[in-house]
Amino acid sequence: MIKFLSSLKLFFALCLALGGAFIYQTVFNTGPAVYASAWFLALGALLALNIAVCAGGRIKTAAPSFLLIHAGLILVILGSFASRALRFEAELPLRAGAESDRVYAGNAVYQLPFSLKLESFRLDYYGEPTGSLTVMDEGGGKDFPVKEGSVISLPGGAEIKVLRLLRDFGLSPSGEAADKSPYWHNPAAQVEVKAKGTRKKLWFFANFPGMHRSELPFHVFYKLENADIKNFTSAVLVRPAGGAAFSAEISVNKPLRTLGYTVYQTSYDPAEAGYTLLTVARDRGLWLVYAGFAALLAGIFLWLKK
């Protein structure tokens, strides 16, 4: 039995089985992922056992690189099992000014040992986006940079005057067009078009091209360039239960780590400027995985030097 468990034949068979599972899952499977199935977990456990028995049998004779690589792999697999069993993950939606220590995972609600108050949420852009109007007729299209007050003269005496530019078009309670947020979520341009003796005030939206086609002798499109988001950040006040409050910022790639939990900036709502969605996670298997990574890399380095 020990001989079989430590054999390379078993290792090759497991590689084939796992490879087959990976291909099936990523290319063919449309149902529940195989990674949560009992047989897949059994394959992982058997692989760890195979590596452990093989390395254990050579513990006195094998090179340090061999032992480190194999020990590292066992730790990573064990860590993945620990992560699976012990990982906590839940979502924390917050609106500006709101404070909560409740997080949600499906229908379950959990209480954290700290609360978070969203002081503000902001989107950072790489630069100020630039807008342009494209005017198209049978002869082709032409782009015109726009700013409020600018006038575009077209062949045949037609004219387009840019009246207003909004970053995030919305309607105020009184029905007036106004920015809903300072972000470029729903860019719109109000123009006055003078053509064939008529004069019309129209709104054009970057997100909804093709409006007013039947009303004008030419097509007009409003588009925005360089509106790439650099990052999104939640400024929060962290209040640990029984501890002193402190301020922190959470953005993509810069999570907040506190009291054993990690808080990630997950998402935001383009329709609501003061809303943020945070994910709170605690992974008690992570240290095992990282210890495995360290051993694996150290072993690989020594193995490469051989």
Place this chain on the structure above:
Amino acid sequence: MAEKVTLLFNISFALALASLAAAAADYLFKEKAPRRLTPALLGLCWLALTAGLALLWARLGRPPLANQYESLLTMLWFIFPLSAYFYRRFPVPEALWPAAFAAPVLMGVAGLLDKTARPLMPALRSDWLIFHVLSSMAAYAAFALAAIAAAAALARKKTAEDEELLLRLAKLGFAFLTLGIVTGSVWAETAWGAWWSWDPKETWSLLTWLAYAAALHLRKRGWHAHKFAITLIACFALVLFTYFGVNFLLSGMHSYA
């Protein structure tokens, strides 16, 4: 500056084609002159590529590692120093020709990819980008050299003589792939909230890693010479699918890569 970058890449492509011609002449006519010319042409090709990438970095204001076009050029960048190192250590044509073959092919493929340079999306704004992409591309470069060298060794019936070269290339690729997966996992924990998400790119990287691990273990079970060479070519098919196939055929969190 964009024109200068294009010009440098075009010069590099021309030199890559010249090095391929020199390698072909070396193979067909078995003359010494082309053998001596190939490394020089490859060196000049690498210098032009290096200058182009440096200018591209300066123009973008970030490392050119954010999309497949940029990462492919980075992979190509690794081909040359790896080939130079191994040719110096193993002065056989199988250590030299792969670079001469890979350079024009990779540059040609890069020419077909979308070159639109966009600012980094929030998830990519991390120092881990450099470590993760560089180690992954170094791995793919070593695996590409190993596969082409294996094909050349099979064609010339030199698999036994070249086995040490093939083994060293595969080991180096395996080491870099391990580093790429580890750095990617650590980064994913910070950016995505989980060190492993079974994203198709992650899964196929793990599959590729298992395949090379199996290949290296099979060699210990007697799969030497031509069997080992064929195994390396088969494993490289997985690298190609992980790098290209996953992006074009499967959807996931690595859609930009």
